[in-house]
Amino acid sequence: MNTTTLAAFGPTFPCTAPVTVPWRDMVSHRGDLVRFARRKLHDPMLAEDVVHDVFEAVLSGRAAFAGRCALRSWLTAILKHKIVDLVRQRANTDSLDIDADDEGALAIPCPNSRCSATSSGREFGQGMASAPSSSTSISRLSVLTR
Numbered sequence: 001m002n003t004t005t006l007a008a009f010g011p012t013f014p015c016t017a018p019v020t021v022p023w024r025d026m027v028s029h030r031g032d033l034v035r036f037a038r039r040k041l042h043d044p045m046l047a048e049d050v051v052h053d054v055f056e057a058v059l060s061g062r063a064a065f066a067g068r069c070a071l072r073s074w075l076t077a078i079l080k081h082k083i084v085d086l087v088r089q090r091a092n093t094d095s096l097d098i099d100a101d102d103e104g105a106l107a108i109p110c111p112n113s114r115c116s117a118t119s120s121g122r123e124f125g126q127g128m129a130s131a132p133s134s135s136t137s138i139s140r141l142s143v144l145t146r
C-alpha cells in the first residue's frame with residue numbers, strides 16, 4: 001500500500017518508543033478521572049478503585065503512553081476501558097433467576113391495588129429472560145452513556 005491509500009484510513013503515526021510521563025503530571029489528572037468515574041458508576045468508592053486501577057496499569061507497564069494525544073485523553077481512555085470491564089464482570093455475576101429473587105425487590109407490595117407486584121415482576125423477568133442477549137447487554141451498558 002502506498003501512503004495515499006493509508007491516508008484514507010486516518011493519520012498514520014510512526015512507531016515510537018513510549019514517552020516517560022512524570023508521576024506528578026499523571027496525578028494532576030486524578031480529580032478529573034475520579035469525577036468522570038463517579039458520573040458513570042454512581043458509587044464514589046468504586047470510582048476511586050477504578051482510578052487506582054488506571055494508575056496501577058500505567059505504573060506496572062501494561063499501558064504505555066506514546067505521546068500521540070494529550071495525557072488526560074489517554075488516561076481517560078484507559079479509565080473508560082476499566083469501567084466497561086467492571087460492568088461486564090458484574091453483569092456475568094448477576095443472577096437473573098426469578099426464583100432466587102422472591103424475597104427481594106419482587107416481594108415489595110405494589111402501591112396500585114389492581115396489580116400484584118410479584119406477578120408483574122415475574123412477567124418482567126420472564127420477558128427479559130426471553131430477550132436476546134444483545135438486548136439485555138445493551139440495557140445494562142446504557143448506564144455508561146448517561
